[in-house]
Amino acid sequence: MSESHSHFQIRPRFKVNLSQSPDLIKSQLEEGLNKGDSGIYGTLIDGHATLLLPKEDQHYWSPQLGLSFESSDSGSLLRGLYGPRPEVWTMFVLFYSIIGFAALVISIIGYSNWSLGQSAQVLWAVPVLMVVFLTLHLVSYFGQKMGRKQMTQLHTFVESALNIQIRE
Structure with missing residues (x-):
């Protein structure tokens, strides 16, 4: 995870320009989720994804990662927002x-x-x-400190599924 996530932010976020199209990003994320080796699961709907950890690994402070991806001049703009579950x-x-x-x-x-x-x-x-x-x-x-390891798991999954390095 990048160095900018080492300090406290209420809802850490990232933004990165990618050369892939939004459709390719969606299919890469679906492929990563379907592999099942990471244990990450989630939902993908029209340029948005919500990634979660397995139920058995979740605790009260477990984070989730909301992703949005849209077309841009260079391909796609990927935005990520880490946060607690809605409740x-x-x-x-x-x-x-x-x-x-x-x-x-x-x-x-x-x-x-x-x-x-x-x-x-x-x-x-x-x-x-x-x-x-x-x-x-x-x-x-x-609470965010307690979820740091799981936030890193979600971050690593995105980098692995999309074959990218997210730097801020």
Whole structure:
């Protein structure tokens, strides 16, 4: 996996120009998936692919790789996006939204009380919510670290199936 994936990104991605046509990319990926020696499985639909690890190897933090490939002047443009399964991603977005909404409501109430000369002690909840937000962010960081090996497996599969080196 390229060096740029060694630092933390919420959803690492890559983009590479290829000389192959989108149809050839699709058939190469299908061939790689049908071989079955990598254990990777997925779906291919109209210029898009989702690659996953075998169910028995998956854990809560297992990544998936979404690929899109489209025609370009030089052949094709391949884009990849690593991320958690949709249910994990949705859960984190929900938690971040709840924290943000709670901080907004508490801030409005607290500053309203403050401007009216009343007690604004509720504002102490805002730093607590920020700590919860940062803790959630750290949890996602460690979860991505736990999925690093599997992310490398997906990356290696794409390079092998398409017979390319992905550098960023």
